[in-house]
Amino acid sequence: MASETSTQTATEAAPVETAVAVQEAQLPETAEAAVSAPAGQIEILLDALMTVTAMVGQAELPVRDLLQLGPGSVLKLDRRKGQPIDLYLRGVKFATGQLVVVGENLGVRINQILAPPKAV
16 A cells, blocks of 8 residues: 555656756857958859750740640740840849840840749
8 A cells, every 4th residue: 555655646746847947159250250251252262153044935834735846847936026135143133134135156245134032
């Protein structure tokens, strides 16, 4: 009987709560480095390569029609001759331009740089 009483007492005991102290992380060396960085650090980025995409036009068609395309097929785009070309940087439209021929290559003459999109 004595063992039954001790078992009941152990299982009926209230759970022990543990207090946890939470503090905001302090990173003073990071803040100081940002303030004391010498001017002209943007020079590091000036030689970085970025991919610019020129969107000549788009077409939407059923898969059935897509599968019938072959050499010599013409895919009609949603733009007309003379309409501006959209330029994208990392998926964000940043400029419009005009398609030109430069020697044997195609190029885009930039007509307008767009205002950056507003942050959401």
